[in-house]
Amino acid sequence: MYPWRGGIAALALLAATFAPVSVRAEADKQEAGETASEIRPSVAERRVDTRHSVTADGRKIAYTATAGTLTLRDGEGHPKASMFYVAYVADRAKGEPERPVTFFYNGGPGSSSIWLHMASFAPVRVPVGIDVKPGTALRLAPNPETLLGQTDMVFLDAVSTGYSDVFDPKDGKAYWGHDSDSASFTQAIRRYLEINGRWQSPKYLFGESYGTTRSAITSLMLHKAGVELDGIVLMSSILNFAQQAPGLDRMAINQVPTYAASAWYHGKVDRSLSLPDHVEKARRFAEGAYTQALAKGHDLPDAERDAVAAQMAVLTGLPVDYLVQSQLRVMPSRFRKELLRGEGKVLGVLDTRFTGYEGDGAASGASSDPAGDAISGPIISSFLTYIREDLKYRTDQPYHVSSPKNLLGIWDWSHIPPDGEKQNSLADVALDLAEAMRRNPAMRVLSLSGYYDLSTPFFATEYDLSHMLLPKDLRGNLTENFYDSGHMIYLDPCSLKRVHDDVSAFLKDRPEN
Template structure:
């Protein structure tokens, strides 16, 4: 009896080890988790403490007001993030922005909105945000090193808020903008990749806040102008026709920087002349900078261009004649110019112009001067114009974001995407039309295509005479080769200011810029509402076409 009852039990006991050792049992039986090592646990704790950009969009708001031309404008300042998504809806990046919206603005409004950004590539937009047309700015003097904190930050009577709402965008990898999830940074680090990200960010903002019926504008500075050329075309291809594009201190064509090409020397010559005029290095100095610039333009497009085109076959007599005229315009010695084969690059000019006084001139703004440890060196050891302002801009923006806007995050505000390890930029660009992708982008081609497709698209090029980073004569050359017909040329306008790359550092120039922009915005919005496209304007060979008085 006992044996009968035990038999099934014994049989089962014998069978269990056999099943446990079979392949089927190995698959069905969960393995015991391996205990995490101390090193693994420490790594998990560190990773859990990392600061990440939010997938869910964030926003904080602050009410304030600013007085412009004697009238008070109440507004809402906001700081937040826009989540960028790919065509499948997967979140790929979080784009940080600050925005200034006039009180009473509602979805569906026909009030203009402008998207602003700096360049680099790899720069956030706190320069424009704190220095140009926002209702709050850091006040600067002309042209001096800004003293250490506390800084003079306050309401901006030259704000554009009376004409347009303002949205400042930070490129992905800069500021608080970051890739999300498994999206790699290189997905945004390139000419076309960057333009695509900004297009998605702008489309998202316009959709989220109901601004599809608003007149829409772009305002980019430096590399931001190259972005604007590509972006204007990309947005138009995606169904968003712009009313206007403002190009501030432009560089739209990197092709002329290739070794062996002479265009870069032509581009710089009028800026050299303006700088020599400012520092009183010109004999028979004219009364105003515009006069010496006009002389330099004429020389650059005539005898100088002809001489450089001859290369090494130029005659001694012509070389001597051209060097003499270059010396008169730039303040450099004739022998120095001849030893440089009539091709003086920017660092040499910065060092040579004031060599007798052991001073160098700035790159972003040649009104600024610096002192090198080695006065006999070949090039400046630093850029005085950058040293003079950087600390003030970084500190004042950091304080404004935290103390006034109350934006909280544990992410570090990245002053440049180049700070990240392994940063590289893809310079290839697929311009509109037939042909292979460009290895050195020229998005004036894109902008020209956008202007031909949209007869109401206005373009305003704003330039500083003392900008040596993006010389204005190069901008004139790039925009002058968009191959627009007469009617389209009427939509292109130029302005010039006694300032450098960041033209708004000069308070007088900022005031004039605001006046020029106010007139231009009124015209752009009015023309878009008229029944017929704008008519062609006559042009003058003495100055760039459609130059606004300033």
């Protein structure tokens, strides 16, 4: 299936990279014959506090790390699920203003937030990067790029991931869908604010990948629940599933600038232009001659097809004949296989700068992700040691790096947008984000995208954000930044520094400041 045809398939690229992984925190205590699914969290909320410090932004910051759970209840007050979180709260002198609090989560759907937690802005970080090879031993270290100097941070794991789970296995499906997932995060955020007395704190959401879908819906839900957000950070967004409707070419168009950036990085195109200039040239081609050619379908004249293929070849490094044979439509898995086929290498999905090898050199498309292979082991092993030894959180539950169930096939993709008319699987949640911005004119949005991301291409995000139909007075509340990085922008140390500075400035740029 073409990743740019069908909303589920686009996310399947990312989900396949991190297949369901469960790890027991205390396997030595597991009783004979006991299965992971039989071990459920406690209805009572847990909380384990430990004290730490980190040097960042030129100063030493003392903080409390809290690993704990939040109990989620149904409309009648019955406990139904437990959401696991790790919070980092810096010391605040008496009389100082309330510090901001930012809620972080990855996406999937079906992914825990281990990736953001262990590789981006927490006080500790696994030093992954584009030069790290699979199997490299990496150790958790203090993170000078932590955002703790600007905001307290809460990392949340979605129900059925991490240590978050339902109390009754039959209730799991109640949390597997666009709206039900966002409702659980809305409830968890309100619960955290309540038990920690943070109602007056400036509040932010930080979602990555499907986490941006969640943020868009949750922002409006929070507003309706009386929680006004100061801002939202969207990293590597997927907002409009309607772009991926079968029979439409928008997803093919969206990929072209990412193909161009990837070819530039690997030296398969003329590099006399800078990366941003080369990408801009690809943008103009994708929206112009390429879009016009695809719109003609099989009525496209051969001469025009050949001319467009020639332009596309110059931008993407793919052979003209290959583009013609592909009818100008190249799926990401084929691009990843084709660009470096002569070298026997494939590109990553999450980050096309990563390369690797596969057994079948003649296959039409790539079947693995070298980017995911390089980072998974160090991050997972570091987290499981950290949560037990440093944060002192002990449990017999398995830690689900990703949901033990393949949620893509059973996820409820329908959505009730702001107008109240239920949408099918091709929901456009950018409409929820736009409505939240209109209802809360002080709320700002920062969009972060990587040039080398084939999972959620930056050109699609640009399109979605420009079609929210914001009034002119609110367009200044939306900022879009682009980085020489991939889906997980923070994997690249240079981009990590830049995105840290950009997010720090965003957090500091509150009206009261």
